[in-house]
Amino acid sequence: MPAxxxxxxxxxxxxxxxxxxxxxxxxxxxxxxxTVQYPTVKRVYPDRFRGILALTYDKETGEENxxxxxxxxxxxxxxxxxxxxxxxxxxNWAKTFTLELYACEFCELCVQVCPTDAIIMLKTFDLAxxxxxxxxxxxxxxxxxxxxxxxxxxxxxxxxxxQAPPKPVKAEARGEGKAAAKTAGEPAE
Amino acid sequence: MPPVLQHAIxxxxxxxxxxxxxxxxxxxxxxxxxxxxxxxGPYYVGWPHGWLQPIADALKLMMKEDVVPDRADRWVYNLxxxxxxxxxxLIFATIPFAPGLGVADLNIGxxxxxxxxxxxxxxxxxxxxxxxxxxxxxxxMRAVNQIISYDxxxxxxxxVPVVLVGSLQLSVIVEAQRGWFGWHVFxxxxxxxxxxFLVATLAAxxxxxxxxxxxxSELVAGFRVEYSGMKFALIQLAEYAHMIGTSFLGALLFxxxxxxxxxxxxxxxxxxxxxxxxxxxxxxxxxxFVRIRVDQIxxxxxxxxLPITILLLMATGLWVALQGPRAG
Numbered sequence: 404m405p406a407x408x409x410x411x412x413x414x415x416x417x418x419x420x421x422x423x424x425x426x427x428x429x430x431x432x433x434x435x436x437x438t439v440q441y442p443t444v445k446r447v448y449p450d451r452f453r454g455i456l457a458l459t460y461d462k463e464t465g466e467e468n469x470x471x472x473x474x475x476x477x478x479x480x481x482x483x484x485x486x487x488x489x490x491x492x493x494x495n496w497a498k499t500f501t502l503e504l505y506a507c508e509f510c511e512l513c514v515q516v517c518p519t520d521a522i523i524m525l526k527t528f529d530l531a532x533x534x535x536x537x538x539x540x541x542x543x544x545x546x547x548x549x550x551x552x553x554x555x556x557x558x559x560x561x562x563x564x565x566q567a568p569p570k571p572v573k574a575e576a577r578g579e580g581k582a583a584a585k586t587a588g589e590p591a592e
Numbered sequence: 593m594p595p596v597l598q599h600a601i602x603x604x605x606x607x608x609x610x611x612x613x614x615x616x617x618x619x620x621x622x623x624x625x626x627x628x629x630x631x632x633g634p635y636y637v638g639w640p641h642g643w644l645q646p647i648a649d650a651l652k653l654m655m656k657e658d659v660v661p662d663r664a665d666r667w668v669y670n671l672x673x674x675x676x677x678x679x680x681x682l683i684f685a686t687i688p689f690a691p692g693l694g695v696a697d698l699n700i701g702x703x704x705x706x707x708x709x710x711x712x713x714x715x716x717x718x719x720x721x722x723x724x725x726x727x728x729x730x731x732x733m734r735a736v737n738q739i740i741s742y743d744x745x746x747x748x749x750x751x752v753p754v755v756l757v758g759s760l761q762l763s764v765i766v767e768a769q770r771g772w773f774g775w776h777v778f779x780x781x782x783x784x785x786x787x788x789f790l791v792a793t794l795a796a797x798x799x800x801x802x803x804x805x806x807x808x809s810e811l812v813a814g815f816r817v818e819y820s821g822m823k824f825a826l827i828q829l830a831e832y833a834h835m836i837g838t839s840f841l842g843a844l845l846f847x848x849x850x851x852x853x854x855x856x857x858x859x860x861x862x863x864x865x866x867x868x869x870x871x872x873x874x875x876x877x878x879x880x881f882v883r884i885r886v887d888q889i890x891x892x893x894x895x896x897x898l899p900i901t902i903l904l905l906m907a908t909g910l911w912v913a914l915q916g917p918r919a920g
Binding site: 427 | 624626627628629630631632635877879881
């Protein structure tokens, strides 16, 4: 309690402060809850959601998109991706593709560098498990995940198109975008 | 039927009603608190809106292991929850829920209530001392310090309606509030006393913002830190029973108890409604403020609340002496 003459002003301040504090909680009380009952109700995730990684198939031919170029392995900061290339006549394949999801930091760099849109992210994060070995994803598992869940918007080519400098002519921009796709080793600044 | 038996039966019924009420008040508080934080609160145990949650909690607590600390003072430690619970339940003995509905409508009801509810300190301190835990002991010392400090303004605030009516009998006090805007809270001394009563209630029940005895960051869980299982449940039951009892007292003294529009049998409903209103205000305050320091708590009690309530009581007494008591 103040000893000087400001007793009444301080008391007034105190009363106002009490009123404001009670008002804040009361306004909150009238507001509907923001809770989303997660397992039964799912929020709509944004298009750029960065979730679990997956490998894709080509939509027309049904072939695997991955050519085993190991760009994702080189760029991965926590080094959780391991790829072995299988050389062939027409195109190359990934002999093995392992992703240690338990150490992944979901930076999306592998998606950004992928020249063939083979690795993408999904709009899901719900892969809880009691055994950490189940998060060591191999090629089959990654392909299966890609079929199970909804993919995010981002793919390598889309991201590079978005980040490339503006082009005067559209046709030229396409050509350059493809050229960039072939040589892209590091993400565009 | 001999009157002793009648009282025993009434007491048994009231005891069970109180325990049931206390169990469900926890759900009410959790729901209310959740809404204040834009949450939903208990939801999944029982449809709709988790109404079985208190039962589940009680079952869980009954099945918990009962741990007694190695160096605890066993007798004191084991008796403490009971010594804490008895006064908190006993205060309901004198509360009339409607005209003639209650265990014993004593002619010194207010005095009985105030005297018995102060006894809870004994059980509380036994718990803190018997646990042989420094946090529990510190908490119990703080609690005794605080409860003794706040019992005085609490008593003085509760005595204002007593002086206004001129009777210590709770049913008489309620009947004196009959009439248009007749509740004590609508008169100037009554309103001031009600505010003082609420603040003192918060402190006497050790609720936020006066909950230094269980300041989590310093004292873990306060004096009940060593308790588990059914003993912990008894302590929780006692705390909530005390809270409900004080809410009932506030509704009786200031808000006209069972008086309200509608037929007479609606009386207990009105009473419960008002008491829960008082309880929700206390809860509302709990979720709006932060904890106050020890010295601030004591300063509020001794330097502000106590002089104000004493002056209020003296002014009320003077006014009543000049005017005569309100029709009782």
